[in-house]
Amino acid sequence: GNSVTQMEGPVTLSEEAFLTINCTYTATGYPSLFWYVQYPGEGLQLLLKATKADDKGSNKGFEATYRKETTSFHLEKGSVQVSDSAVYFCALSPSGGYQKVTFGIGTKLQVIP
């Protein structure tokens, strides 16, 4: 079956530090890949996505590249801010019509001033 593995948190960084949150997946075919973010007290919202191999999704300074050869979709940001403190979820959506989206366990990020 499909699965998503992401690093467990929490991750604590100082403001302006470089962020990497690892995500690897298992799926057949060519799934679409997503990063969702959940701020405290809110629902999940889409941060970025990529729908085919070698695509790079980007938003709000975050980036992730769809690597088919390593089945990875790592999230990166060059300089984090306190406002980036949230829980980040990696997810995949199978190809070929609608099937259930699979979410990772979520990685909590805390950025300290």
Place this chain on the structure above:
Amino acid sequence: DAGVIQSPRHEVTEMGQEVTLRCKPISGHDYLFWYRQTMMRGLELLIYFNNNVPIDDSGMPEDRFSAKMPNASFSTLKIQPSEPRDSAVYFCASSPRTGSSGNTIYFGEGSWLTVV
């Protein structure tokens, strides 16, 4: 544009009582999902609908849980009778018809349920 709207935002109820959570999906979306989020289990898909028809309810924990979607703009998740272990955040979400851009899911802000 209005997002997914859930009510109530917070609910505290006594064990054994019936709980009804409500959801209005984004207009025009064909898919509706109910998720549950807890510290122990993370985010779990309970059930999803396509064009108001339940497609997969394999995530519904037991018969105490039921979900309906009487029309394209309204869904309910009911727990009867409620138990303390049902305490969680329940998210409703919707998604447009599958397209080439992948299945982006739009979440509501959640209903925070506490059963005492």
